[in-house]
Amino acid sequence: MEYINEINSEGFVIIDNVYDENEIKKLISIIENVTKNKTDKTTFRKSEDLFAIRQFHKEIPETLDYIFNENLKDIIKSIFDENYFITKSIYFDKPEKSNWFVAYHQDLTISVDKKLEIENFENWTTKQNQFAVQPPKEILENNFTIRIHIDKTTKDNGALKVINNSHSKGIQRIENIEIKKEKETICEVEKGGVMIMKPLLFHASNKTTNNERRRVIHIEFSNTELPDGLEWSEKTKLN
Structure with missing residues (x-):
């Protein structure tokens, strides 16, 4: 119950010790075995500052049994x-000397299978044959x-910082928020821990300054069926 209350009031919660060392090692091994041979795929993005895999749970489905261990399912x-159910997943690998940062934003888009004219569905984009x-x-x-x-993720290797409770105020523009008057939290998470957050929570990520790698598996969930024949493009039900 405490987790529910924290998510509702703050927009996020951090839970440590969801995975043990062996489970983390297995996940790393599976990811590395696949990525060393498939980096030319359109869902794989590699630069000096970031390596990312979009549609991660579809590209590397072998990880799902380890991701959804009894702790996470509970x-x-x-x-x-x-x-x-899963609607989207991305693997982020921020290298030790990454200058990659992300400014404050809300996660306002979802990935879908096609473009349709539906009331209140707006700001359509298409990237690499993926509709959002x-x-x-x-x-x-x-x-x-x-x-x-x-x-392990700290303020020095790109931990998310968030504006507490900003998820409760609907869709906003960051320039309309007086950040100095808001409560900000740097979301440091131990290796094997998870952060659960709401999409409308304003969040950002700074550059890495301590030469330590930061790898995160980002998975989005919904229980809502979309209208008029529109479908989540990465929809995967949990076992």
Whole structure:
């Protein structure tokens, strides 16, 4: 119950010790075995500052049994319900000397299978044959994201910083928020821990300054069926 209250009031919660050392090693081994041979795929993005795999759970499905261990399944069941499914996943690897940073933003789009003219679905984009759209805020308010930390994440290697409770105020523009008057939290997470957050929570990520790697598996969830034949492009039900 405490996790539910924290997510509702703050927009996020950090839970340590979800994965043990052996589970983390297995995840790293599976990811490295695949990525050393497949970096030319369109879902793989590599630069000096970031390596990312989009549609991660589809590209490397062997990881799912380790990601959804009994600890994580119990957490999802106790906080949310059994009707949630995966809608999107990304693997981020921020190298030791990364200058990559992300400014404050809300996660306002979802990945879908096609473009349709549907009321209150707007700001359509297409990237690498992937359609994205901003749905009604009620859908976003109902969704959640889990970030699985393969490395210890601190303020010095790009831990997320968030504006507490900003998820409760709907869709906003960051320039309309007086950040100095808001409570900010740097979300440091131990290796093997997770951060659960709401999409409308304003969050940002700074550059790495301590020469330590930061790897995160980012998975988005919903329990909402989309209207008029529109489908989540990466929809995967949990076992």
